[in-house]
Amino acid sequence: MIRAVSAAETAPTTYPWAVRAEGLVVRAGRRLAVNGLNLTLGDGVHGLLGPNGAGKTTLMRALATVLKPAGGQLSLLGDDVTGRADLRRVRRALGYLPQHFGFYPRFTVREFVEYMAWLKEMPKAVIPGAVQRAVERVGLADRADSRMKTLSGGMLRRAGIAQAIVNDPQVLLLDEPTVGLDPEQRLDFRELLREIGLDSCVLVSTHLVEDVAAACTDVVLIDQGRLVWQGSAAELAERGRDGGVGDSATERGYAALLRAYRGQVSA
């Protein structure tokens, strides 16, 4: 049976920012891993960079509504998601690839993606077509009926990306999606990101600064749970044009911004 969808759910929403955080505080264990973060994101592909422990995964988890903020304001697609907010509407419009994700090993790729589509409350009638399309978009069509336990690390990652995009999310959160992908798959993946970023907000965390240079329109740099810098990928490269540490202009720009921020914080 197809679930009845109310007019409020299908009406076009107007919101200035897909993601808006003000003074956001999120705990990870006892630590304030995100600690007073201000961030606004619109459509496009945003690369999330920062050193180990900067708070990238914790931020992603809060944006995915998996972790509740301990303070500050967070709105997604115009809805406040702090406090006792009803998260169902927002969750239907989210896609999230966690750094580590669980699955039933005996599920096939198709069953895994179908199951996730069902959890996102997609109408039953559209699920088979949406699953097929998602599996094709990540290049796994020929393995769609293989069991998850038989996949390589890179294939598993692609199955994870397929479940994240199955509902054509308006906010897509990908935590280190390129880990385990071979060079050719990485190129295909960048193309997919560019396509999705044309009309939705994509946030991709990565340690590979080269991924950011190649696939992202914008860059968000965080350290110690706070926003250090936000700008275009071209501006980041511009910051690294005059030398410094790093193999590429983007890497040098990253290192220079981080150094300047840390100098300010400790001054």
Ligand SMILES: Nc1ncnc2c1ncn2[C@@H]1O[C@H](COP(=O)(O)OP(=O)(O)OP(=O)(O)O)[C@@H](O)[C@H]1O
């Ligand atoms: N469950 C937890 N309990 C206690 N501390 C935690 C927990 N999870 C994360 N932390 C701490 O919070 C901080 C931020 O962690 P987080 O995983 O968000 O950073 P990250 O930027 O994703 O790091 P990486 O680049 O290493 O993946 C780190 O100092 C980490 O040690």
